[in-house]
Amino acid sequence: MIVFNFDFYNPTRIIFGKDRLGELDQLVPAGARVLVTYGGGSVKKYGTLDKVKAALGGREVYEFGGIEPNPKYNTLSKAVEVVRENNIDFLLAVGGGSVMDGTKFIAAAAPYKGEPVNLLKIGLSKVKAAIPLGTVVTLPATGSEMNNGCVITHEDKKFPYFSKLLFPQFSILDPTLTFTLPPEQVANGIVDTWVHTCEQYVTYPAEGRLQDRMAEGILQTLIEVGKKTIDNPTDYDARANLVWCATMGLNGLIAVGVPQDWTAHMIGHELTAMFGIDHGKTLAILQPSIWKVLKEHKHAKLLQYAERVWQITGGDEASRIDLAISKTRDFFESLGIKTHLADYNVNADKINDIVKALEKHGLTALSETRKVTLAVSRQILEGAM
Amino acid sequence: MIVFNFDFYNPTRIIFGKDRLGELDQLVPAGARVLVTYGGGSVKKYGTLDKVKAALGGREVYEFGGIEPNPKYNTLSKAVEVVRENNIDFLLAVGGGSVMDGTKFIAAAAPYKGEPVNLLKIGLSKVKAAIPLGTVVTLPATGSEMNNGCVITHEDKKFPYFSKLLFPQFSILDPTLTFTLPPEQVANGIVDTWVHTCEQYVTYPAEGRLQDRMAEGILQTLIEVGKKTIDNPTDYDARANLVWCATMGLNGLIAVGVPQDWTAHMIGHELTAMFGIDHGKTLAILQPSIWKVLKEHKHAKLLQYAERVWQITGGDEASRIDLAISKTRDFFESLGIKTHLADYNVNADKINDIVKALEKHGLTALSETRKVTLAVSRQILEGAM
Numbered sequence: 001m002i003v004f005n006f007d008f009y010n011p012t013r014i015i016f017g018k019d020r021l022g023e024l025d026q027l028v029p030a031g032a033r034v035l036v037t038y039g040g041g042s043v044k045k046y047g048t049l050d051k052v053k054a055a056l057g058g059r060e061v062y063e064f065g066g067i068e069p070n071p072k073y074n075t076l077s078k079a080v081e082v083v084r085e086n087n088i089d090f091l092l093a094v095g096g097g098s099v100m101d102g103t104k105f106i107a108a109a110a111p112y113k114g115e116p117v118n119l120l121k122i123g124l125s126k127v128k129a130a131i132p133l134g135t136v137v138t139l140p141a142t143g144s145e146m147n148n149g150c151v152i153t154h155e156d157k158k159f160p161y162f163s164k165l166l167f168p169q170f171s172i173l174d175p176t177l178t179f180t181l182p183p184e185q186v187a188n189g190i191v192d193t194w195v196h197t198c199e200q201y202v203t204y205p206a207e208g209r210l211q212d213r214m215a216e217g218i219l220q221t222l223i224e225v226g227k228k229t230i231d232n233p234t235d236y237d238a239r240a241n242l243v244w245c246a247t248m249g250l251n252g253l254i255a256v257g258v259p260q261d262w263t264a265h266m267i268g269h270e271l272t273a274m275f276g277i278d279h280g281k282t283l284a285i286l287q288p289s290i291w292k293v294l295k296e297h298k299h300a301k302l303l304q305y306a307e308r309v310w311q312i313t314g315g316d317e318a319s320r321i322d323l324a325i326s327k328t329r330d331f332f333e334s335l336g337i338k339t340h341l342a343d344y345n346v347n348a349d350k351i352n353d354i355v356k357a358l359e360k361h362g363l364t365a366l367s368e369t370r371k372v373t374l375a376v377s378r379q380i381l382e383g384a385m
Numbered sequence: 386m387i388v389f390n391f392d393f394y395n396p397t398r399i400i401f402g403k404d405r406l407g408e409l410d411q412l413v414p415a416g417a418r419v420l421v422t423y424g425g426g427s428v429k430k431y432g433t434l435d436k437v438k439a440a441l442g443g444r445e446v447y448e449f450g451g452i453e454p455n456p457k458y459n460t461l462s463k464a465v466e467v468v469r470e471n472n473i474d475f476l477l478a479v480g481g482g483s484v485m486d487g488t489k490f491i492a493a494a495a496p497y498k499g500e501p502v503n504l505l506k507i508g509l510s511k512v513k514a515a516i517p518l519g520t521v522v523t524l525p526a527t528g529s530e531m532n533n534g535c536v537i538t539h540e541d542k543k544f545p546y547f548s549k550l551l552f553p554q555f556s557i558l559d560p561t562l563t564f565t566l567p568p569e570q571v572a573n574g575i576v577d578t579w580v581h582t583c584e585q586y587v588t589y590p591a592e593g594r595l596q597d598r599m600a601e602g603i604l605q606t607l608i609e610v611g612k613k614t615i616d617n618p619t620d621y622d623a624r625a626n627l628v629w630c631a632t633m634g635l636n637g638l639i640a641v642g643v644p645q646d647w648t649a650h651m652i653g654h655e656l657t658a659m660f661g662i663d664h665g666k667t668l669a670i671l672q673p674s675i676w677k678v679l680k681e682h683k684h685a686k687l688l689q690y691a692e693r694v695w696q697i698t699g700g701d702e703a704s705r706i707d708l709a710i711s712k713t714r715d716f717f718e719s720l721g722i723k724t725h726l727a728d729y730n731v732n733a734d735k736i737n738d739i740v741k742a743l744e745k746h747g748l749t750a751l752s753e754t755r756k757v758t759l760a761v762s763r764q765i766l767e768g769a770m
Contacts (some may be wrong), residue, residue, distance in 0.1 A: 003560075003625040005402025010395070016642065017390025175388075207622040209606040210599075210630055217598025224594060237592040240388040244642075245595055253638075257401065257629075 003207045004257040012146045012251075013170040016244065018236075020172050021048075024055035024092075027134060027170045032090040033060045035083055037103045039067050039095045043138060046180045052094055052136060062086055067095070070272055070279065071102030073120060073154035076109070083110040083131065091133040093168075096189075097142025100135050101150035104166045107131040120154050123161055130165035136172045139181060140243040141189030141280065143196060143250025145171035151269070157361055158269035173247065175239040183230045187335040188280025189246060190226045194219065194331075195283040196249040200260050202291065202301045203368040208258040212304070215254045218245045219309045227334055259368035263290050266366050267377055270357045277344050284332040284339045289383035291325050293376060297369060341384045351381045388592045389642040397531045397636075398555040401629065403621075405557050406433075409440035409477075412519060412555045417475040418445045420468055422488045424452050424480045428523060431565045437479055437521060447471055452480070455657055455664065456487030458505060458539040461494070468495040468516065476518040478553075481574075482527025485520050486535035489551045492516040505539050508546055515550035521557045524566060525628040526574030526665065528581060528635025530556035536654070542746055543654035558632065560624040568615045572720040573665025574631060575611045579604065579716075580668040581634040585645050587676065587686045588753040593643040597689070600639045603630045604694045612719055644753035648675050651751050652762060655742045662729050669717040669724045674768035676710050678761060682754060726769045736766045 015023055028034060034056055036049065043049045044065070053061055064079045082088070083106060093103035104124075109116035111129040119127070135145045144150065148166040152159050178186070201215035221241055229238040248254070268282030277285070295302060299321070306312040306324035315323070329339050338344065355378050358364065366372035372380070400408055413419060419441055421434065428434045429450070438446055449464045467473070468491060478488035489509075494501035496514040504512070520530045529535065533551040537544050563571075586600035606626055614623040633639070653667030662670070680687055684706070691697040691709035700708070714724050723729065740763050743749065751757035757765070 003402070003622050005405065006399075008399040008401070009397075012394075014391075014393040014641075016393070017388070020390065207626065209609060209626045210602050210633060213602025213605060214595075214599050217595050217602060220598060221594040237388050240642075241592065241594045248595060256399075257625075 006256040008252060008256050010146065010167065010252055012167045014146065014173060014247070015170060016173045018174060018176055020174050021051045021136065022055050023172070024052060024134075024136075025057070028056060028059065028090055028092065031059065033062070033086060033088050034090045034092055035062045035064055035079070035086070035088040036092045036094055037064045037067055037079060037099055037106065038093075039065070039069075039099045041065060042180065043094050048094060048136070048138060048177055052092065056092075062088060067099045067102040069098045070151075070153045070158065071098045071105070073105075073117065073152055076102050076105050076152065077116050079106045080109045080116050089131060091131050092136065093133060094136040094138065096137070096139025097144045097192075100137075100142070100144035100168070101152065103133055103135070104144070104148075104150040105152050105161070107133045107166060108163060120152070120159060124150075124163040124166065125161070127163055127165060130163065132169050133166075134170045134172075135168045136174075136177070137243070138177050139185060139189055140178060140246035141192040143193075143247055145173065146247045146251035153273065156273045158273060171247075173243050175236060175243045178239060178243065179234050181233070183233070183336065186230050186233070186242075187337050188278050190222055190230075190242065190335055191280040191284045191332055191337055193242075193246045193249045194222055195264050195287055197254065198287065199262050199264060200255045200258060202298055202305055203259040203261050204298070205300050205304075206258045208256070211254050211256060211258050214248070216305075216308045218249050218254070221245050223309070223331065226331070230335055261366075261368040263366040263372050263380070266363050267354075267358065267380065270354055270361070271346070274354065274357060275344060275346050277346075281337055281344070284337045285341055285344070285384050286380065288325050288329045288339060289380045291328075292383050293379045294367065294372070295321055297367075297371060341381070348382070348385055351378060354381055391641040393637060393641050395531065395552065395637055397552045399531065399558060399632070400555060401558045403559060403561055405559050406436045406521065407440050408557070409437060410442070413441060413444065413475055413477065416444065418447070418471060418473050419475045419477055420447045420449055420464070420471070420473040421477045421479055422449045422452055422464060422484055422491065423478075424450070424454075424484045426450060427565065428479050433479060433521070433523060433562055437477065441477075447473060452484045452487040454483045455536075455538045455543065456483045456490070458490075458502065458537055461487050461490050461537065462501050464491045465494045465501050474516060476516050477521065478518060479521040479523065481522070481524025481570075482529045482577075485522075485527070485529035485553070486537065488518055488520070489529070489533075489535040490537050490546070492518045492551060493548060505537070505544055509535075509548040509551065510546070512548055512550060515548065517554050518551075519555045519557075520553045521559075521562070522628070523562050524570060524574055525563060525631035526577040528578070528632055530558065531632045531636035538658065541658040543658060556632075558628050560621060560628045563624060563628065564619050566618070568618070568721065571615050571618070571627075572722050573663050575607055575615075575627065575720055576665040576669045576717055576722055578627075578631040578634045579607055580649050580672055582639065583672065584647050584649060585640045585643060587683055587690055588644040588646050589683070590685050590689075591643045593641070596639050596641060596643050599633070601690075601693045603634050603639070606630050608694070608716065611716070615720060646751075646753040648751040648757050648765070651748050652739075652743065652765065655739055655746070656731070659739065659742060660729060660731050662731075666722055666729070669722045670726055670729070670769050671765065673710050673714045673724060674765045676713075677768050678764045679752065679757070680706055680710075682752075682756060726766070733767070733770055736763060739766055
């Protein structure tokens with residue numbers, strides 16, 4: 001095995017900690033025409049939006065609310081009109097992954113000459129310009145605050161996009177802004193962070209020794225603080241550690257030079273699109289089953305995971321791996337997340353439809369080795385019942 | 386304990402892996418007037434310089450060699466003249482930490498209106514402009530390739546500087562370019578990386594859980610690959626892991642939100658300036674003694690270090706810490722690095738002079754708690770005999 005070549009570049013400025021919102025005045029260009037984007041309104045209810053607007057004093061500030069979970073192209077295209085009509089030159093996303101992802105799409109679509117809908121097909125990697133953006137994170141989960149990717153939903157399909165122009169210029173990570181989250185959303189975020197990390201780690205050995213240690217460090221930290229931060233939402237230290245793990249889980253660092261397996265996200269996207277199951281929950285449903293089905297391919301890394309993350313060293317290798325998988329499931333369940341499809345009223349008679357959707361979307365060779373064919377996806381779904 | 390607030394920003398682009406030098410053509414602006422800086426000539430001897438110049442084809446390329454270990458202001462000021470006389474607009478450092486650090490100083494000093502020597506006093510943090518720079522790393526050690534700091538020597542004192550303008554635009558980390566290093570230099574680099582990591586980790590507990598895990602990951606990786614990469618310099622995987630650990634050890638990530646104790650570097654700089662002991666070796670001499678003297682202050686983190694880095698869990702706490710310290714010393718010695726001052730012909734009668742130098746340079750309250758007074762530094766030096 002030879003360590004893979006890699007590039008790493010991440011220019012997002014992180015502003016982490018308590019009482020940092022006032023710094024927006026330094027972070028957002030003076031005189032900017034700002035569109036503040038947000039989701040369902042909790043940032044209004046809990047006062048975050050007012051604080052943001054106060055910090056932006058002196059600038060022309062517009063608002064666009066209502067970006068839904070799994071942000072939809074149709075919603076975002078309305079924001080694109082607002083940007084164009086008002087000559088907005090800075091976007092400030094205040095929310096979680098959906099608001100941040102949606103705002104990235106708006107940033108790329110607004111300067112695009114032509115119908116934004118065309119971008120759904122051609123993707124964002126080739127756009128020549130994007131409106132600069134910053135974020136204020138209110139939900140630790142997706143890592144969108146420190147990467148250049150976004151996932152947009154259109155007509156029951158989720159499209160993942162990347163563009164070197166879409167790194168946020170800055171992201172404010174104030175753990176106290178997340179204290180008011182419902183426990184269920186915190187749990188979803190923990191699972192999302194967990195599975196992001198595993199998707200860059202539980203593959204095959206690639207001599208990315210430090211990357212592995214970092215991934216294990218995120219998982220160990222989530223085990224230490226996960227249930228604690230759900231049970232005690234205002235425990236600052238626990239929440240702060242979760243917030244930083246969520247960001248580090250998908251800012252590119254644990255990905256350098258190692259293989260990646262995004263099977264859980266890819267199949268999970270179909271479950272969200274078809275049945276409306278929360279993104280984090282789809283991952284909790286799929287992860288244990290994926291590992292059971294792929295345990296021979298992932299043998300070496302699952303064994304390493306069992307030993308280093310769960311301290312499982314006794315028994316034969318197969319039983320160590322089985323125990324690690326069941327501990328993973330128990331961890332998700334301990335956060336209040338159900339891990340079987342049937343828990344979400346999706347029964348075995350739906351598997352055909354899910355497999356058809358995967359086929360329709362070209363997701364016929366998933367995982368780090370592209371061995372997850374439709375037949376393997378079917379096995380995974382059967383195991384997830 | 387409440388997690389510290391922090392900022393993180395690091396825009397350096399990393400180009401990691403085999404056969405990446407050709408990409409200089411894309412990385413360095415077309416039409417740039419480039420000054421390639423280097424050290425004692427091994428980059429000439431082993432052909433790296435020729436490859437660099439070939440990759441820069443079409444650009445006006447100047448050379449400045451002879452930047453010495455612990456780069457001296459007097460040398461660098463000559464390069465500043467070359468830059469000014471030839472309207473250089475890009476600097477490319479090809480070498481190890483000294484070449485990279487020296488080149489950062491050149492980058493800041495050349496556009497400075499006034500005598501560069503004045504910058505030694507006022508520092509670099511206030512300079513308003515710097516010439517953009519990139520690096521090609523030939524010695525994994527200092528992390529200078531992915532941070533905005535440098536250490537410059539003038540009249541037997543080492544001055545550490547930082548400036549937001551001095552992040553390299555890019556750094557090429559090709560492990561094969563380091564294969565020709567003498568084992569002694571590799572060993573020095575391993576110790577430098579090790580001690581950088583410890584200086585951001587063995588302090589007091591601060592709820593930086595992931596940062597701790599990452600620091601431990603670097604140390605564990607160095608234990609795994611350190612001796613291996615000295616014994617088998619062309620083992621690509623081992624060397625690649627060392628290279629990445631060296632960069633990650635001082636790019637700011639393990640430092641976020643945690644206390645830092647730079648005692649070993651501060652006292653070590655005096656040992657280098659006074660006795661010419663290699664930088665890495667000064668750290669190997671000081672680290673074990675610092676921990677012995679400060680083991681009460683650092684009790685909790687030393688215990689964590691013993692358990693997580695060296696898997697020491699038996700015996701009472703004091704003996705676990707003692708064992709961890711002696712294992713640290715053994716690790717340095719296993720790399721061929723002597724860890725006692727007397728090994729370098731510095732005897733107890735020199736301690737007064739060293740303490741006087743610390744006093745003269747204002748280094749009278751070192752460590753994360755500023756408890757390392759001159760009296761404590763004396764104890765550390767006595768323990769390092």
